[in-house]
Amino acid sequence: MGTVETVPGVSGGTVALVVGVYETLITSAGHLLSGVRRAVVDVPRGRGTERAAAELRRVHWRVVVPLLIGMAAALVLMARLIEGFVEDQPIQSRALFFGLVLASVWVPFSLASRATRTPRSDDDIRADGRWSGRDYLVGAGAAAAAFLVVSIPPGNVDPSKPMIMFAAAIAVSALILPGLSGSFILLTFGLYEATLSALNDRDLGFLAFFAAGATIGLASFVKLLQWVLEHHRRVTLVVLTGVMVGCLRALWPWQDDDRALQAPDEHIAAAAGLAALGFAAVLAVLAVERRVTGRLP
Incomplete structure (x- = not known):
């Protein structure tokens, strides 16, 4: 997750979904935020x-702690390597991650199929293993919205302290949405x-403001996502599926600096091979998960 978060267009949430820890992380983050908030409110008032x-x-500390350690290590160790790969081989890098995200769409799609719908009556509480017409409509709307978001040309704002915090708050919200990349939002x-230079150069001032903004964004968004997963799980997974499909637009290998899509014109064989490699890597993870748990994700 830490490695792919350095790549514009790829979300750490996608990796969390593929390896089966996404909902655990969201609910754990929600409870952690609730615990901190209650401590801040109760302790000064003598409520214990x-x-x-x-x-x-x-x-779920046994999941959260190792994952955070791994993410932090990957961000520090892989940022420079990924930066070079993305800058020097833009077509090949986007193709690799296009295949990875494309295969990952299966995960929320299948989870949504098994999730119960929000009941309209006592007889409407079962999942039938299929997407309904309404599911496809909602998913298509989410895909269209995500497609438009990732079509916005890159900006060039002044890295002032308020802007760093604001961008970090938006980016961390994207980080926890599968398909929508925090790095892409920063771009x-x-x-x-x-941000990547600050991380590589250990610019603690920049990173402190970035961390403050990320904390604000996380606290603002994660509780909402936790609530909708707990109370409207099927429609949330349908929306996440649509978001992942729409965000594939950001990973189309051939595009210019303003994100205008172009027809394939070079490195077609290499791009196809790397896309197939990314696709196969996700299938391998899903196959291992199926073997271990005895079911598809």
Whole structure:
């Protein structure tokens, strides 16, 4: 997840979905935020830490802690390598991740098929394993919206402290949405290269403001996503499927600096091979997951 978050157009949420930890992370983040909020409110008022501790016990620490360590290590160790690959081989890198994300669409699609619909009556509570016409309509709308978002040409804003925080808040919200890349949002703001350079150069001032903005964005968005997953799981997964499909537009290998799509004109064989490699890598992960758990994701 940490590695792909350095690549514009690829979301760490996609990786979380493929390896089966996405919903665990979202619910854990929600409980962690609730625990912190209750501690801040209750302790000064002399109410103790019982409510905060109850929320913190619901966090899946055995998943969250190793994952955060791995993400941090990958961001530090892989940022420079990925930066060079993306800049020097733009067609090949986009093709690789296009195949990866394309195969990953199967995960939320299949999860949505098995999720129960929000019941309209007592008889409407079962999942039939298929998408309904309404599901396809909602998914198509989400795909169209995501397609438009990732079609916005890159900007070039001044990296002032308020702008760094604002961009980080938006980017971290994209980070937890499969298909929508936080790095891509930074590229849209014109802060991708500045952020990557700050990470490589250990610019602690820049990174501090970025972390503050990311914290604000995470606290604002993750509780909403937790709630809709718990109360409207099927439609949420349908929307996530659509978002992933629409965001494939950002990974089309042939496009200019303003994100205008172009017909294939060079490196077709290499791009096709790398797309197939990315597709196969996801299928391999899903096959291993099926063997381990005895079911498809």
